[in-house]
Amino acid sequence: KAGVTQTPRYLIKTRGQQVTLSCSPISGHRSVSWYQQTPGQGLQFLFEYFSETQRNKGNFPGRFSGRQFSNSRSEMNVSTLELGDSALYLCASTDLMNTEAFFGQGTRLTVV
Amino acid sequence: QQPVQSPQAVILREGEDAVINCSSSKALYSVHWYRQKHGEAPVFLMILLKGGEQKGHEKISASFNEKKQQSSLYLTASQLSYSGTYFCGTGIQGAQKLVFGQGTRLTINP
Numbered sequence: 001k002a003g004v005t006q007t008p009r010y011l012i013k014t015r016g017q018q019v020t021l022s023c024s025p026i027s028g029h030r031s032v033s034w035y036q037q038t039p040g041q042g043l044q045f046l047f048e049y050f051s052e053t054q055r056n057k058g059n060f061p062g063r064f065s066g067r068q069f070s071n072s073r074s075e076m077n078v079s080t081l082e083l084g085d086s087a088l089y090l091c092a093s094t095d096l097m098n099t100e101a102f103f104g105q106g107t108r109l110t111v112v
Numbered sequence: 113q114q115p116v117q118s119p120q121a122v123i124l125r126e127g128e129d130a131v132i133n134c135s136s137s138k139a140l141y142s143v144h145w146y147r148q149k150h151g152e153a154p155v156f157l158m159i160l161l162k163g164g165e166q167k168g169h170e171k172i173s174a175s176f177n178e179k180k181q182q183s184s185l186y187l188t189a190s191q192l193s194y195s196g197t198y199f200c201g202t203g204i205q206g207a208q209k210l211v212f213g214q215g216t217r218l219t220i221n222p
Contacts, residue, residue, distance in 0.1 A: 004153075033209065042114070043154075043199060043212035056209040090153065100144070101201075101210065103153035 002027065004093050004104035012110045018079040021107045025072050025093030031055075032074040033101065034066060037088040046089075049074050081111045113137050115202050117213035124190050124220050132185040132216045134200030143176050143183040144201040144210060147194075154199060157185070187218070195220045 005024040013019050025032050033056075034046040045058040049068035068074045072093075078085055088108050092101035115136040124130055134143060141162045146154040160176035160183060171188040187194055197217045201210035 042214045100156040
């Protein structure tokens with residue numbers, strides 16, 4: 001069974017630009033969650049999607065948005081990038097039983 | 113509210129035991145433990161559910177005290193492969209929305 005796939009693995013963007021990250025969950029998993037990981041703040045929950053609907057949202061500004069497609073693949077978008085958005089962005093997928101979250105390798109975003 | 117982990121870091125020699133604690137100011141439904149090695153994705157270790165029992169493998173086990181809103185991870189006779197950062201995640205909706213602690217960095221030396 002293929003794991004969670006995130007693309008791209010690395011990104012360098014300039015302040016003010018926008019970026020889209022992609023996450024393909026494990027086949028059959030319908031819930032996808034996104035997390036931001038930084039040395040100072042640890043793993044912070046961004047949002048969670050299930051069947052194309054956002055069910056949960058963390059405390060991030062509206063510049064952070066996401067969506068999920070009918071095949072459960074999810075994208076995360078960050079607009080008007082700030083230096084502080086530099087982080088490792090992880091997505092995790094869970095199955096219907098919600099027993100554990102499987103994480104992808106992450107996308108390392110650097111904003112310069 | 114983010115759970116609090118302690119200690120923040122610990123250095124051990126191979127074969128020694130370690131305990132990592134996780135406490136929350138909110139009532140807990142479930143506690144999830146993950147280990148992340150440098151440059152890798154977090155990997156699931158175990159989940160403890162409210163009303164559930166202590167779980168574990170041979171040398172890695174955990175407990176969940178609902179009344180104290182605390183969980184502890186026990187690593188017995190640590191191996192070099194145990195090195196990494198351990199995170200506890202607390203949730204009221206299973207693994208769909210986990211609130212993670214700051215992490216505990218565990219270093220095992222030969």
